[in-house]
Amino acid sequence: MIKFNNVTKIYPANFTDGSVASVLQDVSFEIKEGEFVSIIGKSGAGKTTLTRLILGLEEPTSGEVYFKDKNIHALDSAEIQKIRRNIGCIYQDYKLLPAKTVYENVAYIMEVEGASDGDIKKEVPKVLEMIGLKEKMYNFPKELSGGEQQRLAVARALVNHPDIIIADEPTGNLDPYNTYEVIFLLEKINKAGTTIILLTHDREIINKLGKRVITLVGGRVIRDESEGRFII
Amino acid sequence: MATNLKRIIEFGFQDFSRNKGISVAAIFVLVVSIALVTGLVFFQGAMGYLISQVQNKIDITAYFKAGTQEQNILAVKDQVLEMSPNIKNVEYVSGEQALVDFNERHKDNPVLSQALQEVGDNPFLSSLNITTNGDPLQYAQISSALQTSDFSELLDKVDFSQKKDTIEKIYSITSNINIFGIIFEIILTIVAILVVFNTIRLGIEGSKEEITTMRLVGASNRLVRGPFIVQGIIYGVIAFIICFLLSLLFAVSLSSKMSVVLPGFNMLSYFLTNWWIFVLIQLGFGTAVGAISALVVVKKYLKV
Numbered sequence: 001m002i003k004f005n006n007v008t009k010i011y012p013a014n015f016t017d018g019s020v021a022s023v024l025q026d027v028s029f030e031i032k033e034g035e036f037v038s039i040i041g042k043s044g045a046g047k048t049t050l051t052r053l054i055l056g057l058e059e060p061t062s063g064e065v066y067f068k069d070k071n072i073h074a075l076d077s078a079e080i081q082k083i084r085r086n087i088g089c090i091y092q093d094y095k096l097l098p099a100k101t102v103y104e105n106v107a108y109i110m111e112v113e114g115a116s117d118g119d120i121k122k123e124v125p126k127v128l129e130m131i132g133l134k135e136k137m138y139n140f141p142k143e144l145s146g147g148e149q150q151r152l153a154v155a156r157a158l159v160n161h162p163d164i165i166i167a168d169e170p171t172g173n174l175d176p177y178n179t180y181e182v183i184f185l186l187e188k189i190n191k192a193g194t195t196i197i198l199l200t201h202d203r204e205i206i207n208k209l210g211k212r213v214i215t216l217v218g219g220r221v222i223r224d225e226s227e228g229r230f231i232i
Numbered sequence: 233m234a235t236n237l238k239r240i241i242e243f244g245f246q247d248f249s250r251n252k253g254i255s256v257a258a259i260f261v262l263v264v265s266i267a268l269v270t271g272l273v274f275f276q277g278a279m280g281y282l283i284s285q286v287q288n289k290i291d292i293t294a295y296f297k298a299g300t301q302e303q304n305i306l307a308v309k310d311q312v313l314e315m316s317p318n319i320k321n322v323e324y325v326s327g328e329q330a331l332v333d334f335n336e337r338h339k340d341n342p343v344l345s346q347a348l349q350e351v352g353d354n355p356f357l358s359s360l361n362i363t364t365n366g367d368p369l370q371y372a373q374i375s376s377a378l379q380t381s382d383f384s385e386l387l388d389k390v391d392f393s394q395k396k397d398t399i400e401k402i403y404s405i406t407s408n409i410n411i412f413g414i415i416f417e418i419i420l421t422i423v424a425i426l427v428v429f430n431t432i433r434l435g436i437e438g439s440k441e442e443i444t445t446m447r448l449v450g451a452s453n454r455l456v457r458g459p460f461i462v463q464g465i466i467y468g469v470i471a472f473i474i475c476f477l478l479s480l481l482f483a484v485s486l487s488s489k490m491s492v493v494l495p496g497f498n499m500l501s502y503f504l505t506n507w508w509i510f511v512l513i514q515l516g517f518g519t520a521v522g523a524i525s526a527l528v529v530v531k532k533y534l535k536v
Contacts, residue, residue, distance in 0.1 A: 055448065057448075057536065077453075078452070081447075081450045081451070081452055082450065083450075084447075084448060084449065084450035085449070085450030086450075087450075089448060089449070095441075095444075095445045095448065096445070097442055097445060097446070098442065099246075099247060099250050099251065099439075099442065100246075108446075108449070108451075109449055111239055111455075112446075112449055112450050112451045112452070112455060113450075114235065114236065116235070117235075156449070
């Protein structure tokens with residue numbers, strides 16, 4: 001489903017000292033449909049750059065990134081938007097729409113897809129119920145707790161049944177209770193057939209999951225194990 | 233397509249009602265800017281009236297030799313009317329009528345009446361009073377045409393050369409007023425557009441993160457940009473309604489005061505006669521500036 005082929009990403013020279021920042025170096029791996037893959041590494045290891053490359057937000061300096069056999073960086077803006085609709089993203093800072101209610105935040109994803117009003121009215125309350133936010137349907141994100149906002153981000157990521165969900169440090173701002181709630185939810189979604197990419201530096205989560213782990217150190221893949229543990 | 237359009241309009245109204253502070257600020261700035269442009273329309277109307285009044289006062293007079301038959305003069309009048317399409321009016325004033333007019337005009341001046349009595353006969357000649365569209369060049373052409381025409385032997389004199397300097401001065405003043413008026417209007421309109429653009433830009437800057445999120449979840453350019461454009465149009469329409477009512481109020485309340493400054497110019501009737509121009513300018517300016525500003529500003533953030 002997703003394939004990194006010798007991807008290197010170097011940011012342009014620093015204005016003050018002229019140094020270049022090499023974030024990813026010759027990274028290659030493949031993620032198959034239905035997999036639950038955790039990508040681990042310290043801050044600055046290149047995890048977020050991987051996400052940005054998959055979403056077409058960054059161009060690789062060399063190499064290719066494929067989504068369903070399509071080279072993402074050879075596509076035009078409209079096609080990249082189509083791919084983004086197939087990827088559900090969960091961010092550490094939630095990236096919710098503050099001027100829209102809980103219901104509208106989730107419905108927006110279906111509206112972007114062009115779903116009918118009837119489907120939206122049927123599907124959104126169902127997802128909110130599953131995520132435990134049905135009671136707060138008409139609240140705005142600022143009226144929710146951190147955990148609730150993260151659950152809303154999860155609801156938004158899965159409402160249109162995307163092919164893949166990328167969760168970039170989804171538990172970074174959460175307490176242990178909410179952390180396990182979110183991870184449990186991701187596992188449940190994965191069991192239903194959705195591919196999950198989890199980017200984290202939370203040792204406990206990785207060791208408990210017992211799923212495939214790709215370890216990044218200094219922008220290089222140093223380990224890729226099918227039942228990996230958090231070892232850096 | 234229709235569903236998308238419906239959603240864009242709904243989002244536009246939703247954002248408008250939820251961002252009340254920004255909406256009020258944008259409408260306020262638009263009202264001030266449209267009022268400024270409307271003020272310029274009133275100014276142009278008043279100036280146009282003033283210029284036409286001044287130009288109507290400019291004329292040249294062809295005096296006929298004493299004893300010229302009236303029917304000959306009227307025949308000349310018909311020929312003069314055919315001379316140029318720029319001739320607005322030709323008025324025949326007989327010598328007798330000129331005397332009556334003179335006496336009426338100077339009835340309170342005994343010196344002039346006495347002087348006239350001493351002359352004895354009617355010293356006034358029959359004349360044709362010619363007015364054109366105001367260009368001094370036209371007056372010069374008509375004057376020279378009159379003096380070289382078949383009926384030139386009937387003419388005693390054409391008074392263009394005496395009035396030439398005055399006509400040219402008035403023409404220069406009126407055309408300068410026109411030019412400066414246009415430059416002034418262009419500058420103020422640009423300032424008004426920039427002020428509105430910047431207010432809308434500040435409003436949209438606050439939604440920068442939101443636009444990025446919309447792009448990240450795969451929203452098309454149209455779906456992201458559309459609601460902002462709808463909001464811009466709503467600002468424009470509301471500002472237009474406020475400004476139109478203010479203009480009417482302004483015209484009603486200041487009409488009598490304006491008639492004192494510029495006799496004969498009725499602001500209210502000018503507004504009512506040209507109401508559709510006011511609608512076009514106010515609605516067009518408001519919605520176009522609102523929508524185009526939104527279009528330009530959002531474009532910057534769509535590169536995600």
